[in-house]
Amino acid sequence: MTLLEKYKGIRQRTEDICAPLQTEDYVVQPVADVSPPKWHIGHTTWFFETFLLKEHLKGYKEYNPDYNYVFNSYYETVGARVIRTDRGNLSRPTVKDVYSYRLYVDEAMTSFLSNHASGDLKDIIILGFNHEEQHQELLYTDIKYILGHNPLFPAYSSDTNVLEKQTSKNAFVSVENGLYEIGYTGEGFCFDNELSRHQVYLREYKISTALVSNEEYLEFILAGGYKDFRYWHAEGWDWVKTNNVQSPMYWHLFDGHWYHYTLKGLQPVDEKGTLNHISFYEASAYAAWKGMRLPTEFEWEAAAPHFNWGQRWEWTESAYLPYPGFAKAPGAIGEYNGKFMVNQKVLRGASQVTSPQHGRITYRNFFHPHLRWQYTGIRLAQ
């Protein structure tokens, strides 16, 4: 596949994800972590315009200088006019305007990629692809948040195949102690945070081949897990009490039965289904209640060939930190990962809404420990 074909495929997939939306769904931002879908549409476009077209396409005319301001997530270098631009407050540019912008950039990129199919810009082009794939997953999770927190519980799509999946029974495999190679190696794309490959010494451990199911987690709820501080980190316990947390996100107890919002609308919780939308604090408390623990990201990577992964982002015990020898790229691209390396937890694997081909065994996802709107789950270790 040429870069141009790949570009077109990825760009099309983003629009396909948004196809079931109403105009209004593109606009709102119920919480800070969720971005309005139209912002994702514009921001992924801005990425190609800013790092390729404006710098490398001769004669390219910027679509609208104000859009740099509206669709930039790298705020630190922005100066001048100081107006608060909480994304969810912006009714303009309209969805139609944003798609016009997208079309304009796509046409320029088509012309650009026809002539630059290879060479020294390939890295930044591929980065743009991966960047857009990350936002495709965020589109799914942000749309789910927007519709799932609406009191009408509208479905995203009735014929979606993006359902909650089923899991299998827990079974533990043992991994021997020794030195393991961690981090990306190979010719393909990876993010800077997966480099550089290095050795980590691991003690012998056991790790489950299955993710925790809804049924198993319900036992924790019924056993009073949310009411017993002993299973929780001090900050997790504060989080439970402050937010009165009693179940995973999207779960509702109606008339004694558990329902959860899915992309198909409100559904009874499937007991055999894989647990979804829990925070690191909940993952850790569940493991403590089971007398076990979460794996480190190194244990996960060393054991991953032994199990299937890809239903949920799996919380690990590891903090998100630079690998030995990690170096930021110069310039704005260098802000991509490094500056977030404090107070976040690593999640490994991929989820059922991760873009196809986007996952890697060395992939390091990261979120703050209280967040739950991603497709997150639990794999136990001991």
Next chain:
Amino acid sequence: MTLLEKYKGIRQRTEDICAPLQTEDYVVQPVADVSPPKWHIGHTTWFFETFLLKEHLKGYKEYNPDYNYVFNSYYETVGARVIRTDRGNLSRPTVKDVYSYRLYVDEAMTSFLSNHASGDLKDIIILGFNHEEQHQELLYTDIKYILGHNPLFPAYSSDTNVLEKQTSKNAFVSVENGLYEIGYTGEGFCFDNELSRHQVYLREYKISTALVSNEEYLEFILAGGYKDFRYWHAEGWDWVKTNNVQSPMYWHLFDGHWYHYTLKGLQPVDEKGTLNHISFYEASAYAAWKGMRLPTEFEWEAAAPHFNWGQRWEWTESAYLPYPGFAKAPGAIGEYNGKFMVNQKVLRGASQVTSPQHGRITYRNFFHPHLRWQYTGIRLAQ
């Protein structure tokens, strides 16, 4: 004009105000005081459905029980499912859905009013008209806020006649001391807070026949009015410092020139124009700087025959309190005014975006002293 004709005229005017909007403009809520336009469209409809159709139209079928929850501003009686419904987070019901709801209710109301043109429900029907007229003004001010706080500064309409108006020179008239009748009298509609008519004794005072102009207020800014605590209430001074207030809302200093956002877009401040969008704190500080004061609402009402009013809501010194003999209506309608009678200031007059025929010399508008998104101005007294 029959009640039905009046109904149709008022309902049409609401839709006319929204005609220039894009779908996205209907959805957002940049601050708590501003409601999304689609909420105004739905809420005014809900009022007629709830207080007339559901209670008094035989065989009326509620459009959607969930809408009672979404469009109700009288939250106290709502129970059951507790989901946070910040209005600006709701992408559903869509704008099209809301207009369908509106059409459904309008059809039922047409049938209803054809048969109930008079009688004991007239009061609540007329209250519904006035309620909708209040929301028409809020539509103007909320739309202005939504567009005027967008970094693209889009115009509401280029051919709007809703421009900032000009004022005349200050000139003071004297009013003699004595007992004055205050409050509504007559056969027409008024709100409960304008009743009951009573006597107030006033000392002799002088009051300006003109509103303060932009030019006059600029003198206050240039004289350092925002930097000298002596002119301000203690809470006003806190407000200035906390929010770094340096000018009226919508004013921007670009390259040494003052611009302000208007419904036609960003415009240079017209020095002869009438000052707009200031808080009670600013109105009071300006008056103190001039060595004068704001009138009380009683002084205003007694003097109003001597000047033109209707460009701005004019801040008075008076707190919003019940008149002697004030009594709340029973039931939900009784929540209309009385429960807000603490910590707010009375504004008198009307503004250029007040609905025609909505103003009255006895009308008591009220807002918290820091708010500025309404069309507010200053009339001096001494």
Next chain:
Amino acid sequence: MTLLEKYKGIRQRTEDICAPLQTEDYVVQPVADVSPPKWHIGHTTWFFETFLLKEHLKGYKEYNPDYNYVFNSYYETVGARVIRTDRGNLSRPTVKDVYSYRLYVDEAMTSFLSNHASGDLKDIIILGFNHEEQHQELLYTDIKYILGHNPLFPAYSSDTNVLEKQTSKNAFVSVENGLYEIGYTGEGFCFDNELSRHQVYLREYKISTALVSNEEYLEFILAGGYKDFRYWHAEGWDWVKTNNVQSPMYWHLFDGHWYHYTLKGLQPVDEKGTLNHISFYEASAYAAWKGMRLPTEFEWEAAAPHFNWGQRWEWTESAYLPYPGFAKAPGAIGEYNGKFMVNQKVLRGASQVTSPQHGRITYRNFFHPHLRWQYTGIRLAQ
């Protein structure tokens, strides 16, 4: 009594109020509205030093220039070193240091008053006396807050005569309609906010000769008064829910019995006692539940000769606003009252912890409507 004798008496009384305190009690500030007792001791001293000694006593040497910073409540004119000085965070100056400062100023004042017993400084001297008397009452209420919010519930003094008082049965007197003179007249001292005397027209009304008792208020609690939004202002209802208010301040329900903290320690609530420590919101809700209302400050002043007052500060319906003709004094003294004339409610009367001779029928006390740590009660009107 000479000014000097009066000075000595008032200064001594302040120290007498503090006599039962432990050193530690002088230091803490549990909430922003409460000041540490040592601050009151220093601030009342600072007042005499700043407005009399430093300006008018030849050769007076300021005790410590830093104290101007520490004991000044008129922060607006303070510049230079910006260090946060939350009063309750300051362990220094020590209590002993503050009393040394007090002694130093008292000696200078003694010398000063021996020579300036009359003349043009008398007004500011008398203002200093009244200022200190206001802080004497605050000492009682702040000490009560400090000790009453300690989990050990220590008594202020076992032999205090500052007990909760008893009230009599409600009985209403009628006051005829007509013009009434409001505001201070006479030769003695009054605050600027009681001037200038003016006429107010009042409708006929009835007002109770007694304050509401604990027993009567318990009926309101038992009838679910704190759970029914209909009796409350919208902001009052928010306050109830946000703070989970279920009873007056200092009340505790232990094993089904109501106790309240008093200056003698924790005591069973005396049913015949006069209700104490309620907010304006509670006062207003109680009155609404009784089908009555609170009096305005003008109704109160006109009727006050008909009843005894002095147990509680009585919430009125009136907002704290300038009287017609009110003018601020020039300079820092002008900050005394005027700048607080927004968002506060007038309380009339005096309380059992008000300094003797400090009360006046024209006295206008004022607090924000949610505050309850003063000795506040309810007198009904209709």
Next chain:
Amino acid sequence: MTLLEKYKGIRQRTEDICAPLQTEDYVVQPVADVSPPKWHIGHTTWFFETFLLKEHLKGYKEYNPDYNYVFNSYYETVGARVIRTDRGNLSRPTVKDVYSYRLYVDEAMTSFLSNHASGDLKDIIILGFNHEEQHQELLYTDIKYILGHNPLFPAYSSDTNVLEKQTSKNAFVSVENGLYEIGYTGEGFCFDNELSRHQVYLREYKISTALVSNEEYLEFILAGGYKDFRYWHAEGWDWVKTNNVQSPMYWHLFDGHWYHYTLKGLQPVDEKGTLNHISFYEASAYAAWKGMRLPTEFEWEAAAPHFNWGQRWEWTESAYLPYPGFAKAPGAIGEYNGKFMVNQKVLRGASQVTSPQHGRITYRNFFHPHLRWQYTGIRLAQ
């Protein structure tokens, strides 16, 4: 030395640290992280009473059941009376009361230790010693905070030898790659978080033998380090802007010269002195500006024999996480360390206010990355 002699020595040292304090200094709590000295005095006493005397000394009579409530830092198990007990709001128990409690427990402990000098309680006794030593360091840092944030800048003690120390020139030593043993081994005391000893593979690295000096850090300030987002974590940059951070804690720029508060009072910053009181964010930004990085806690431990440590707690890049095989103790003692293992950074070494003999090469101290009131410094790695 017997356990009893050791007990007496440690308990005496705590009181010696407090000897220069005024009563008032014992009471205040300027920020949540700082505890009032009297709380430390009481809490360390409560530890021995709760875990030894009440459980293991036959016939021991609890001094005051309410003290369990006041001096307990393990709030999760506390129920019943819910009164907010912000430590700095409590004037009672008085300092004298707390010392009486301390004396009472010391006498019981003397009797207890005379009979239990060895055996199965030794572990908990030794834990109590180490617990008290931790609070001794906190006493120094909390007292410094209390006095250093007072606008009078009172000295703790003029003859203190607890001065800011000097550092030497940076010089880097190399450590070879390979497997290193990490964690405590031996017979003496260590905390549970230092266990269990395990192997970590390290790449070759260089680490400085000296801590960063004030002079070196001033270069960073002068080079605009606090104004260039590129050196900072995203959360660090937010912290800088939100708090307007421009220098280490306790530094003040007066008339163009840098001063800092020390336990001897306000002093000019000694350019050769060792940098003190910086957050992890500042440490990391400084390292980035130098083109270097902070060591991991494993690199630190492996290299520590090559340099002197003990002036500052040294921020490492490592997050505070459980070692492989970490297990919490059962019961309340198990809350000691494990529940804090999220969102905190490890500091290694010890500081000049750490209790003698308290430091260890395997010691893992931990704080949130924004905190600076401990004696913290920077050691560079590359």
